[in-house]
Amino acid sequence: MAVGRPRSFCKDQALDRALEVFWRKGFEGASICDLTEAMGINPPSLYSAFGNKEQLFRQALDRYAEVYAKRRREILAAPSAREAMEGLLRDAARSLTDKSRPVGCLYVQAIAGASEHAACIREMLKSKREDSEREIRDRLRRARAEGELPKEADPAALARYITTVAQGMSVQAAGGATRKELDRVVDLALGAWPA
């Protein structure tokens, strides 16, 4: 065991609590006081375990991304791209309105005040949104190569379209849209599908 006084809280659990606060209030909207209270620790413990507020956010974001990316990959593994895209949007309609968690997508909601002072936070979020769009694009490229999509289909544009709809759904969810309403949006969004 490591030398010195042992940590009296579970780091993973504390990070989950911090994630929830950032998700609900955004980066700048979440104060250290909000965070320490939710995490059940005092400021020095937070700083010694996670560095500072920005580094804590980055770790919480990575944790969120890990969970989110895992589910995305499972859905993208569907036999057809059409099913994969519908799966992504249906899952978004469900998870964005899940009452047991903050509404909306962290990637969109956390863009808090986002003054120049938080520019690197915006960059982190943008990078995560791009990761997601890239994976969708790759799946669509494969579908075109396999003949599911016509040769003239544009995987990059289609991926951007799906991503755009999902991001819009996050704004809608934050504004109070229900899962049923978002599912109707998904119906219409998929009506545009080339196949």
Place this chain on the structure above:
Amino acid sequence: MAVGRPRSFCKDQALDRALEVFWRKGFEGASICDLTEAMGINPPSLYSAFGNKEQLFRQALDRYAEVYAKRRREILAAPSAREAMEGLLRDAARSLTDKSRPVGCLYVQAIAGASEHAACIREMLKSKREDSEREIRDRLRRARAEGELPKEADPAALARYITTVAQGMSVQAAGGATRKELDRVVDLALGAWPA
């Protein structure tokens, strides 16, 4: 003329400057110092002319909404609903990426940290987004009544879909998407149209 020392700045122009700051930085991200600097006045002048930060934001938002609603109504007056919807999204692709103004839509971008402390700001923005969605819905209801849209079309869902795409486009624009890229999204989004 009113008695007393006359105001040494143009209130409308100062409000425009404040709007630009809020648009770029969000409500909480815009400090009074940022605002007074951009407006070319000192804090006491701001408070005496506009009340406080929240009231200033409300007035700036109303000004933005006025301009935005006027253009929306012009576009919705197009002969067909199909043309109106395409017009809305094409105009969004253009204005969201207009380099002479902050990127994105104020209704989406200004949702600053949005802690409970700024709840009424969120409500203001949500209300404006709903105004827009309602007008689109009304136009689509008319189109259905006039026979342009089939009887089984759902104007409320279609309006929500168009709004969702536009809001997603705002997130995309804030992340650096170009007008051309957004126009490709519009192409795909309109492929879903019932007619």
Place this chain on the structure above:
DNA sequence: CAAATAACGTAGTGAACGCTACATAAGTGC
């Protein structure tokens, strides 16, 4: 020219922010 009125610039206010110094407590290694 007063008196009244209202905006002005200076220079702050108290509160909340992110963050940390410091003494103490709780473990390990010898």
Place this chain on the structure above:
DNA sequence: GCACTTATGTAGCGTTCACTACGTTATTTG
């Protein structure tokens, strides 16, 4: 047991926040 290491709680650091008290200046009214 004793030195060493690391986490903890208290208490407070300097900075920035939204906002304002106050004396001054510019204008209208009579």
